[in-house]
Amino acid sequence: MAANRTPGDAADPRPVHERIATDLRRAILSGDLPAGEPIPSTEKLKERFRASSASIQKAVTMLKGEGLLEGRAGSSVRVLAVRRQTMTPAAYSKPAEDGQPYRWLSEAEKKGRRPGIQLLQVGEVEPPADVREALGLEAKQTAVLRKQLLSLSGEPCELVHSYYPLELASGTALADKVKIKGGTPTLLASLGYPPLHTVDQVTAEEATNEEYEALRLPRQVAILRTFRVVLSTDDAVIEVTTMAKAGHLYSLQYDF
Structure with a gap:
């Protein structure tokens, strides 16, 4: 018989960049990251998610593909005016x-x-x-x-x-x-x-x-x-x- 488990027992098995994208997506769609505003810097995201620069960039690329972000490498990435x-x-x-x-x-x-x-x-x-x-x-x-x-x-x-x-x-x-x-x-x-x-x-x-x-x-x-x-x-x-x-x-x- 399986032992009783609490929600905190299991770590999130998703790749780091998918977890980052999920959190940012929720913030964008809820309005916590307003349209036209830049997302937090790579350094801040690295610290928040304990992630590498590569993982941050992969997450940003995912959200650009969904039409939620825009911006080029070397410049600030901004939130597009998209809401549910x-x-x-x-x-x-x-x-x-x-x-x-x-x-x-x-x-x-x-x-x-x-x-x-x-x-x-x-x-x-x-x-x-x-x-x-x-x-x-x-x-x-x-x-x-x-x-x-x-x-x-x-x-x-x-x-x-x-x-x-x-x-x-x-x-x-x-x-x-x-x-x-x-x-x-x-x-x-x-x-x-x-x-x-x-x-x-x-x-x-x-x-x-x-x-x-x-x-x-x-x-x-x-x-x-x-x-x-x-x-x-x-x-x-x-x-x-x-x-x-x-x-x-x-x-x-x-x-x-």
């Missing part, structure tokens, strides 16, 4: 009003962001096991997939896989490779399946190859993965969606 953008799912999960665009688009525009949606794939597929379970499907059963890449101001921000029961989606615009005016919540409501209850499970995970390439991620950051189940009348599951965002650039806000 907050996404508020409750603001765009409801059907749009008559004649209005998908709420995700209109909410982004309200905040001065230029939104875009690229429809990558639509078709009948066998979903992953967790999606099948949520939809109540057996192994080998299929659903309709709508895969999209969302962008803000020309930069990819979210890779979305949305799955719909065949009996609901077949013969509707959900099964066609066309953008849906007002978004899928509006279409579902028009089909008699209004989205009434949404359950989100959010986890921090390493990116898959697909997510890494689609979101243009730097190597060392995690993604925020949202697993969403949307229910309608009589708690019928009408949609299961997975969404992936860069963890260092986005946060999710829920009001209780």
Whole structure:
């Protein structure tokens, strides 16, 4: 039987430069290192982290690759004006009003962001096991997939896989490779399946190859993965969606 251990028993196994980058990243994103200001000098960082100059430079290079720092060797390295953008799912999960665009688009525009949606794939597929379970499907059963890449101001921000029961989606615009005016919540409501209850499970995970390439991620950051189940009348599951965002650039806000 393993002996009882306290958190202090285990040393951080990560390479020194990754630990330095993690601490600096947190300070940048929280605002403790303000935009436009230089980061602490190499000597101060060496003393603070008991690290070599090479480790400090590797950490700085990582954060430059993430778009958090700028500067050249021999000059001060400064913090870029980058903060996590907050996404508020409750603001765009409801059907749009008559004649209005998908709420995700209109909410982004309200905040001065230029939104875009690229429809990558639509078709009948066998979903992953967790999606099948949520939809109540057996192994080998299929659903309709709508895969999209969302962008803000020309930069990819979210890779979305949305799955719909065949009996609901077949013969509707959900099964066609066309953008849906007002978004899928509006279409579902028009089909008699209004989205009434949404359950989100959010986890921090390493990116898959697909997510890494689609979101243009730097190597060392995690993604925020949202697993969403949307229910309608009589708690019928009408949609299961997975969404992936860069963890260092986005946060999710829920009001209780």
